[in-house]
Amino acid sequence: MGTALVTGASAGLGLEFAWQLATARHDVVLVARDEERLTRLARQLEAAAGVRAEVLVADLSDRADVERVAERLRSPQRPVGLLVNNAGYGLNQEFVDGDVRAEEVALDVMVRAVMVLSRAAAGAMVPRGRGAILNVGSIAALMASGTYSAHKAWVRTFTESLAVELRGTGVTATVVNPGFTHTEFHERGRIDMSAMPDAVWLNAEDVVAAALADVRRGAVISTPSLRYKAVSAIARLAPRGAVRSVGRYRRPLDEPAAD
Structure with missing residues (x-):
């Protein structure tokens, strides 16, 4: 069935991608920083699905580590048929008063690494005449909510191009644009989502299944769920002033509300 390489595979959507690809009989290359989590996941996938699970520990904010992942994608002896650029996280700070170094690291992970790895994958896949690149974007690409929106807007336009x-x-090349999804994403980013109603949330299993189905049919834009298809349509058609009016900075979980 071929090999899929998944970045950010140790948690969240990346973990779900790894499981669904393995159970579909794809060998997997698991990329993340946490070696212990990756090794445990690899053993579970091999035992449960009978596939080969390769661990590649890498910090995608580190240029040398990104190049090691790129080299794996370029390997002619062990071709990768699907690249899933999933690694990312919420950087919960205001831009003007925030840590610019943290902004640079986030840019490296969610923009530069996507570009470099997509180039490596495409360069290996095109001569073979087959392959797929799936970039994980976000409905935030159409909003105006901090640099995360900017990163995902780049991913969306880059994937279309x-x-x-x-x-x-x-x-x-496909970009999947999920809305709010039940994963560790918001907890890890210390983002307070307690005010969000249950109706806005998606399940990771459904998001990944929809994304992989869209990859199989060659779709460029994948937006899981009817509700977020509607949100996406409204955001694309609405005046940008209206979109900006609902953009906001989300308070960290440990930051008190203003009086």
């Missing part, structure tokens, strides 16, 4: 360039090669 890559899809145009790859047309006719047998290689596809």
Whole structure:
């Protein structure tokens, strides 16, 4: 069934991607910083699905580590048929008063690494005439909520541009744009989501299943769930002033509300 490489595979959507790909009989290359989590996951996948699970420990904010992952994607002896650029996180700070170094690290992980790894994957896939690149974006790409929105807007436009360039090669590019999804994402980012109603939340299993189905049919834009398809349509058609009016900074969990 081929091999899939998943970044950010130790938690959240990346973990779900690893499980669904393995149970579909794909060998997997698991990329993340946490070696203990990756090793445990690899053993579980091999035992449960009977596939090969390779561990590649890498910090995608580190250029040398990104190059090691890129080299794995370029390997002609062990070809990768699907790249899932999933690694990312919420940087819960205001830009003007925040830590600019933290902003640079987030940019490295969610923009530069996506570009470098997509280039490595496409460069190996195009000569073979087959393959797929799946970039995890967000509905936030259409909003105005901090630099995370900016990062995901880049991912969305980059993926669309890559899809145009790859047309006719047998290689596809897809960007999945989930809305609020039950994972560790908000907890790890210390983002207070307690005011969000249950109706806005998606399940990771459904998001990943929809994304992989869209990859299989060659879709460029994947927006899981009817509710977020509607949100996406409204955000694209609404005046940008209206979109900006609902953009906001989310208070960290340990930061008190203003009086």
